[in-house]
Amino acid sequence: MAVSATNTSLDVTRGAMLPGAALVDNFIMLTQSQNISGAMANSFKYAIILTAVSLCVCSLAGYGFEIFHDKGKDIVMGIILLAMMVPFAATMIPLFQMFSKAGLLNTTAGFILPTISTPFLIMLFRQSARSFPHDIIEAARIDGLNEFQIFFKMFFPTMRSTYAAAMTITFMNAWNNYLWPKVIMTDQESITMPMLVANLTEGYVTDYGVLMLGVLLCTIPTIIIFFILQKSFAEGITGAVK
Amino acid sequence: MSREKTKKNGKITLSKKQNIAGWAFLTPAAILIAVMSFIPMFRALLLSFKTGVGNNLKWAGVFNYQRLALDTVFIQALKNNFIYLIIQVPIMLLLALVLASMLNNKHLRLKGLFRTAIFLPCATSLVSYAIIFRSMFAVDGFVNTILIKLGVLEIGYNFLAHPNSARLVIILALIWRWTGYNMVFYLAGLQNIEYSIYEAAMIDGASAIKTFFKITVPLLKPTILLTAIMSTNGTLQLFDESVNLTNGGPANATITMSHYIYNLSFKYVPNFGYAAAMSYLILILVAVLALIQMKVGDRRD
DSSP, X not given: XXXXXXXXXXXXXXXXXXXXXXXXXXXXXXXXXXXXXXXXXXXXXXXXXXXXXXXXXXXXXXXXXXXXXXHHHHHHHHHHHHXXXXXXXXHHHHHHHHHHHTTOTTSHHHHHGGGSSXXXXXXXXXXXXXXXXXXXXXHHHHTTOOHHHHIIIIIHHHTHHHHHHHHHHHHHHHHHOOHHHHHHOOSGGGOOHHHHHHHHTOSSOOOHHHHHHHHHHHHHHHHHHHHHHHHHHHHHHHHHOO | OHHHHHHHHXXXXXXXXXXXXXXXXXXXXXXXXXXXXXXXXXXXXXXXXXXXXXXXXXXXXXXXXXXXXXXXXXXXXXXXXXXXXXXXXXXXXXXXXXXXXXXXXXXXSSHHHHHHHHHGGGGSOHHHHHHHHHHHTSTTSHHHHHHHHHTSOSSOOOGGGSHXXXXXXXXXXXXXXXXXXXXHHHHHHXXXXXXXXXXXXXXXXXXXXXXXXXXXXXXXXXXXHHHHHHXXXXXXXXXXXXXXXXXXXXXXXXXXXXXXXXXXXXXXXXOHHHHHHHHXXXXXXXXXXXXXXXXXXXXXX
């Protein structure tokens, strides 16, 4: 893939295995024909905001469900797990109608709202809160910290690897999400990287060199995130799936 | 006596306070799920009994559901989803399980390298990998070039123009992309199995295959159940691969249900009612399959 990005279209289809000299040409073609910097900026904006908000909301909920659990909250948790079964296809059309009425098409809020609160993340954080010692919470309560202070000062710093795992998964999902942005991003200004790459293949002639460069640019961010967080990712998942 | 009473009273207020704090913790997430999942679900149900173009809808009863039974494209999509499900999910989960138990071996060298290499496909974007598979299997693509050079084929075979080979390419692509993802869950589950059990089995002379089926599989059952449900769910909702790898073609032979729903709602003349009826069928299928899997998973306990 990386090699193909440096070749001309003709060489790519011939199966060139060595780096060619067309990288700059491909890059110029790509920047001229497509709004690549805009799509890149959009993708980063949507994915980062979604990851931050989602981690905050879901970790609060996961912690709440585990630490303060009682019958009422367990029932709510059961209902939330049911939401895991709801296929996105079933909610997509009403969501589109709701969002277009609310004027949320082509906005960041429109992109992030449906996937802020996910049963998967809530479950991940609930499992990790299970391993959080109750003695620490009791001690902190006696020291006069309120429940939110306990969460932010005690739970948040100790569960760093769970947060890293959740961050990796959420960022990747947000970055790679294709169906939902395809539905609500009707404006060319608001498109994301996966949409841009898919657009490159439309039309009669596909320039494979340019396409591969687009694919490469679309893949690099998630791979970098994965490599940075890899170690804590493995730890976080290990701690959570039991 | 009175001391006990005050203690009790104090406890009640304290637990009440904590109870309120607990609800405060989970309210935002619960409200978001209600608004973004359950309300749309309910509206989709209403919508599925209406018919019309765009937003001009009128009540039609079960008309949409009757129409589904006669829609050949829909039946093809349903078949495709099940073909992918029945062939791809078992192969992928077994492969992930075998790889995970191999990587769990303490004597294996370069473990980190293998683990990263197998998980790396998950970091690639769905659209990107679909496009790469498409160009690899194109008539003049990488796979054909190699097959011709090896003398297997004389001229390039158009994998994506024949229904069965196109489905095969989708299945291969899915296995490549998702095996590592499932493997991570199994690896995490394996961390909780005492390694000494394996060593004991080895001393008792159990073969690798026997330990795999007698120790690894039974002990990982909850994780296997989780991944099976997630994969079933994911396969029934397959969209990106169908759009970008084959674009549903040739002639809708590889289209998936989600892809068809998208086409009906946003590509052709919008028919939200009919699409909603179809989406409800997916919902019911997912729920029924998950229920069956849970029952099967429980029975072996």
